[in-house]
Structures are given as C-alpha cells and as structure tokens.
Amino acid sequence: MKKFIMTALFATLPMAASANTEIPAKQAEARQIAKEFGGMLKPELGKAMKSGGPVHAVGMCKDKAPEIAQALSAKTGWDVNRVSLKPRAKTAYADSWETETLNWFEAQAAAGKDISKLEKFEIVKVEGQDTIRYMKPLATAAVCLTCHGETIPQSVTDKVKELYPHDMATGYKLGQIRGAFSFKQAVN
Numbered sequence: 001m002k003k004f005i006m007t008a009l010f011a012t013l014p015m016a017a018s019a020n021t022e023i024p025a026k027q028a029e030a031r032q033i034a035k036e037f038g039g040m041l042k043p044e045l046g047k048a049m050k051s052g053g054p055v056h057a058v059g060m061c062k063d064k065a066p067e068i069a070q071a072l073s074a075k076t077g078w079d080v081n082r083v084s085l086k087p088r089a090k091t092a093y094a095d096s097w098e099t100e101t102l103n104w105f106e107a108q109a110a111a112g113k114d115i116s117k118l119e120k121f122e123i124v125k126v127e128g129q130d131t132i133r134y135m136k137p138l139a140t141a142a143v144c145l146t147c148h149g150e151t152i153p154q155s156v157t158d159k160v161k162e163l164y165p166h167d168m169a170t171g172y173k174l175g176q177i178r179g180a181f182s183f184k185q186a187v188n
Contacts, residue, residue: 044060066089082180
C-alpha cells in the first residue's frame, strides 16, 4: 500500500527538480487523452440511446468504444484502453499493474476521496522496457446503470449475453468505480 501512496504523491508533485522535464508533459498528455476518450464516447452513447435505446447502445459500445480507443492510439502513440475488475469485453481484463491500481482507486474511494480527482501515473518496467503507465477511474453514471446496474431490463441482459458471453460488468451502484481508462507508452 505504501508504494501506491508514494506513487500517487509522486505523480502530483511538481517535477521541476526532475532531470526529465518530459514527465510532466506526458502526464498532462495522458490526462488530455482520457478527457478526449470520454468526450468522444459519451456523445456516441447518447446517440445510440436516443436512436435505439439501451439494447442498441450495448452494440454501439461493443463496436464504437474499441474504434475510438484504436483511433486515439494511432493519433497519440499511446496504447489506449479501458479496464475493469469486472470486465465485459475481452480487452477490459486488467493486468497486474492495472489490478493493483484499480484496487488502490477502490480503497481511496472507500476512504472518501473524490473519484474524479484520482489518477495514477508511473514509470514501470514492462518486459524490461521502461513504460509510462496512466490510469483514471471511471465512475458509474446514471446512464451506465441501464446496462451495468443491479437491475437490468431482460432485453438488455439478453443482448449483453449475446455480445459478451463472459460478462461480469453488472451490479454497480451510482458513483461506484466501474473501471478505468488505462494508457501506456514505452519510454524512448
């Protein structure tokens, strides 16, 4: 637990004394990508809900969210993804660093910390390569409950089972952490 607290503090301290002045810029870049990802996904979800309801939105999420992530990856040079402790899509399974970070987010939320202010930025070794890792938690909004909540309409449940046969991403309450944006980039 101390490692995570230290990392969180490290990530929020001014980096002026650091020999590597690129680090604060990379953290700001990751924050911007998270904002952009959410800013692109929310309107698509809204359009899908308006045009075909939640059943249609499930299909949109399956197709459009990965497209947005791939487009942002190509545009930015970061590996852009969303992960969860209770994944729905195959790409949403957290690796060990992401799992530790998601658990840390959960502990911080349980301690009363504002989820919207949480993030994790760290340089770690991935297969021997220094890699920048960034995560930002996703809080469950009211619109998310239709497909991820405790009570889900049968038509939505049927569509989720059709598209995601191994789904675990249900049972959430308003405001809970449902997952996180997770980005990584090798240090050159």
